[in-house]
Amino acid sequence: xxxxxxxxxxxxxxxxxxxxxxxxxxxxxxxxxxxxxxxxxxxxxxxxxxxxxxxxxxxxxxxxxxxxxxxxxxxxxxxxxxxxxxxxxxxxxxxxxxxxxxxxxxxxxxxxxxxxxxxxxxxxxxxxxxxxxxxxxxxxxxxxxxxxxxxxxxxxxxxxxxxxxxxxxxxxxxxxxxxxxxxxxxxxxxxxxxxxxxxxxxxxxxxxxxxxxxxxxxxxxxxxxxxxxxxxxxxxxxxxxxxxxxxxxxxxxxxxxxxxxxxxxxxxxxxxxxxxxxxxxxxxxxxxxxxxxxxxxxxxxxxxxxxxxxxxxxxxxxxxxxxxxxxxxxxxx
Amino acid sequence: xxxxxxxxxxxxxxxxxxxxxxxxxxxxxxxxxxxxxxxxxxxxxxxxxxxxxxxxxxxxxxxxxxxxxxxxxxxxxxxxxxxxxxxxxxxxxxxxxxxxxxxxxxxxxxxxxxxxxxxxxxxxxxxxxxxxxxxxxxxxxxxxxxxxxxxxxxxxxxxxxxxxxxxxxxxxxxxxxxxxxxxxxxxxxxxxxxxxxxxxxxxxxxxxxxxxxxxxxxxxxxxxxxxxxxxxxxxxxxxxxxxxxxxxxxxxxxxxxxxxxxxxxxxxxxxxxxxxxxxxxxxxxxxxxxxxxxxxxxxxxxxxxxxxxxxxxxxxxxxxxxxxxxxxxxxxx
Numbered sequence: 001x002x003x004x005x006x007x008x009x010x011x012x013x014x015x016x017x018x019x020x021x022x023x024x025x026x027x028x029x030x031x032x033x034x035x036x037x038x039x040x041x042x043x044x045x046x047x048x049x050x051x052x053x054x055x056x057x058x059x060x061x062x063x064x065x066x067x068x069x070x071x072x073x074x075x076x077x078x079x080x081x082x083x084x085x086x087x088x089x090x091x092x093x094x095x096x097x098x099x100x101x102x103x104x105x106x107x108x109x110x111x112x113x114x115x116x117x118x119x120x121x122x123x124x125x126x127x128x129x130x131x132x133x134x135x136x137x138x139x140x141x142x143x144x145x146x147x148x149x150x151x152x153x154x155x156x157x158x159x160x161x162x163x164x165x166x167x168x169x170x171x172x173x174x175x176x177x178x179x180x181x182x183x184x185x186x187x188x189x190x191x192x193x194x195x196x197x198x199x200x201x202x203x204x205x206x207x208x209x210x211x212x213x214x215x216x217x218x219x220x221x222x223x224x225x226x227x228x229x230x231x232x233x234x235x236x237x238x239x240x241x242x243x244x245x246x247x248x249x250x251x252x253x254x255x256x257x258x259x260x261x262x263x264x265x266x267x268x269x270x271x272x273x274x275x276x277x278x279x280x281x282x283x284x285x286x287x288x289x290x291x292x293x294x295x296x297x298x299x300x301x302x303x304x305x306x307x308x309x310x311x312x313x314x315x316x317x318x319x320x321x322x323x324x325x326x327x328x329x330x331x332x333x
Numbered sequence: 334x335x336x337x338x339x340x341x342x343x344x345x346x347x348x349x350x351x352x353x354x355x356x357x358x359x360x361x362x363x364x365x366x367x368x369x370x371x372x373x374x375x376x377x378x379x380x381x382x383x384x385x386x387x388x389x390x391x392x393x394x395x396x397x398x399x400x401x402x403x404x405x406x407x408x409x410x411x412x413x414x415x416x417x418x419x420x421x422x423x424x425x426x427x428x429x430x431x432x433x434x435x436x437x438x439x440x441x442x443x444x445x446x447x448x449x450x451x452x453x454x455x456x457x458x459x460x461x462x463x464x465x466x467x468x469x470x471x472x473x474x475x476x477x478x479x480x481x482x483x484x485x486x487x488x489x490x491x492x493x494x495x496x497x498x499x500x501x502x503x504x505x506x507x508x509x510x511x512x513x514x515x516x517x518x519x520x521x522x523x524x525x526x527x528x529x530x531x532x533x534x535x536x537x538x539x540x541x542x543x544x545x546x547x548x549x550x551x552x553x554x555x556x557x558x559x560x561x562x563x564x565x566x567x568x569x570x571x572x573x574x575x576x577x578x579x580x581x582x583x584x585x586x587x588x589x590x591x592x593x594x595x596x597x598x599x600x601x602x603x604x605x606x607x608x609x610x611x612x613x614x615x616x617x618x619x620x621x622x623x624x625x626x627x628x629x630x631x632x633x634x635x636x637x638x639x640x641x642x643x644x645x646x647x648x649x650x651x652x653x654x655x656x657x658x659x660x661x662x663x664x665x666x
Contacts, residue, residue: 009437009460016445017455023420024454033456035421037476040373048423048457048472054464055427087356088368090381092425092470094388104342112349121357122350123366124381127342131387132465137425139381139472143370 007231030152030235031081031219034144042143045084049074053133061177064103065110066197067136072111074222075140076118076201077271081220083150083210084142086120086203092137094130110198118203145211150275155217155236157304159276162285163248164202165294167225168260169195171267172253179256188252199271205293206273214285218275224268224325230308232274241318242300242310261312266324276302340564363485363568364414364552367477375476378417382407386466394510397436398443399530400469405444407555408473409451409534410604414553416483416543417475419453419536425470427463443531451536478544483608488550488569490637492609495618496581497535498627500558501593502528504600505586512589521585532604538626539606547618551608557601557658563641565607574651575633575643594645599657609635 010029017028025034025043032047051057051071062070076086091111095104115122120140173196176182176189184190202220209215219232225242233240242265249260272294277285282298289296300310309318343362350361358367358376365380384390384404395403409419424444428437448455453473506529509515509522517523535553542548552565558575566573575598582593605627610618615631622629633643642651 012438013441013455013458016441017448021454024456027454027456028458030457033421033423035456035474037370037373037377038375040370042371044370044377046421046423046456046472046474048425048470049459050425050427050461050468050470052427052461052463052468055461088366088379090366090379090472092381092383094383094385094468105345108346108349115350121354121360122346123357123360123368123379124363125346125361126382126470128383128385128388130385135383135385135427135468137381137383137459137470139379139423141368141379 025149026151031078032084034082034149043147043149045079045082045142045144045149046139047075047078048137048139049078050135050137052135059134061182062197064106068107068109068111069114069198071136071138072114072120073199073201073271075138076120076203077199077220077222079140079142080201080203080206081150081218081273082142083148083206083218084144085207086118086140086142088121088123089115089138089140090123091125093125094128094135096130096133099134118201145207148210148213150210150215150218152217152219152232152235155232155238155276155302156278157238157302159216159278159302160282160298161240161242161274161276161300161302162296163221163272163274163299164205164296165270165272166248166250167221167270167272168253168263168267169250170199170269171263172250172256172258173197175253175258176256188255192250192253196269199269201271202273202294208290208293209275212288214277214281215275216278218273221270221272221274222268224266225274226265226321227323227325228274229321230323233302233306233308236302238302238304239306240300240302240308242321243314244310244312245314246297246299248297265321268325358482359484364411365417367415367482376480376482378412378415378475378477378482379472380408380411381470381472382411383468383470385468392467394515395530397439401440401442401444402447402531404469404471405447405453406532406534406604408471409453409536410532410553410555412473412475413534413536413539414483414551414606415475416481416539416551417477418540419451419473419475421454421456421474422448423456423472424458426458427461427468429463429466432467451534478540481543481546483543483548483551485550485552485565485568488565488571488609488635489611490571490635492549492611492635493615493631494573494575494607494609494633494635495629496554496605496607496632497538497629498603498605499581499583500554500603500605501586501596501600502583503532503602504596505583505589505591506530508586508591509589521588525583525586529602532602534604535606535627541623541626542608545621547610547614548608549611551606554603554605554607555601557599558607559598559654560656560658561607562654563656566635566639566641569635571635571637572639573633573635573641575654576647577643577645578647579630579632581630598654601658
């Protein structure tokens, strides 16, 4: 039985493949790789993510256009996290025999709408039959603005922590699906379901934040704040404190028996951006940040002590924030 | 039930995503995409291929280091077919719960040996548990020599057709496995098994052929000559004739009841290069071609008539060459 987690595998790969090269600005272990090509004015940013039926989605919970959208969105979100503009992508698709031609059309239809909106071109891929479920693997390639790029490393003690958007909305949608509600009966339910099924990658915001040199480090929230924040901290060699009262939670989820703070801390697949800003730049950022992008919220700060702690409310003491999000390997038996 | 073949899906995608862009030299439908980046001295070449347990391999027929090697090799072969030098790759790996940490080490071990030999760096990837078999999807990125690149299009009537190496060796290895022989008892058997399990991508030869401007079009042989040659012909708007007596066959396969010519025509996974050369350049190519690369053989020529024909021996008339290789979608039920 596999007793190895994702972080261990990343270390294994770094040991075996960790070559240094002037063309490799950032290799394994960040949201995406950053390449410097001879003569090129921009750096290239490359990321790969897969979605597997039975692991990452159920066919009865997501329509083909949404699955096409989401498969691409999770990859573009990694580009957003580096501050890169989407340019190209490939799709490897394995399909079981019970998938119809109409399904394939709808899948690529949803994908192409997002691709066009974000400026990403499909450049190739692979197709195969699958002896089990649907499997989608996408590799997305983006370009930096000039040669500016954001990494998980670079955060310093004292930097303020921000997130885009609302946290826990996608997990609230997943909770609805688990309760058997596949179509929303209220605006809040529909919003939650849509956040889970068709998340919007924050490419514009990421590009703006990096292009305007506000941030010290950044990542996207795919596995939940309590799991992802320690990764940001480890890469930056810092710890962090989170103020629960400042979290932009999805309060409506209470209506379907969810704890909004729990969802915001531990719910996955929000695909919002988590980033740190030197304190002296924070007020300027808040003033300059374009209102057309999803709003940003201060949620805490980085600190010298290497642990990650949080205070549920201002009157309560800081306590350890245990990672309760999704680790793709911890679930192995 | 799915009644759509790979070529139809490629047409569907071209219709939906077929955007024109100055940065896209070659999009969907060749062995790899070719990108022109602002300021860059070389073009970038990108390809994606997946290997699925139960479809492309059986765990009992291939050792973990060989699977690691082969997963990367099939992608590097696509780069070879464009005349690109391997530079970077990503690996998306889904693993069932019964795979051990040692398996993962061995898999990446085999991959890293080939990667180092070919100059390719692992730059990222994704890891997931799988509820079914092992799934490997690799995206490889290469660079052209200058801005020279080979495509499937570009062949002209009269051009001579060549292949590298021996055809049918990998299929001869697969035949052994199907007969229950997982370890070779003779040098020929071991060679055949090794060709099937750990094919060597022809990157050096491809780069040399394109860099020296000998060829008019090129592709790699992954699904068998009788299936791949029509794809080359369609892209070039030509037909072709093949001379059976000139095929570099793997004669030793007769010892295990295989027809070497049938294997050469219809056996998949040789990952040799198939290319066309203007007749006036052919003799010069044969003289200049480095002996350290796998030998090349003239096997026929392109022709104006759009069909693909072959003559089993010089005294027999030309007859249609029916595609009997592997179509990843024709096998759908």
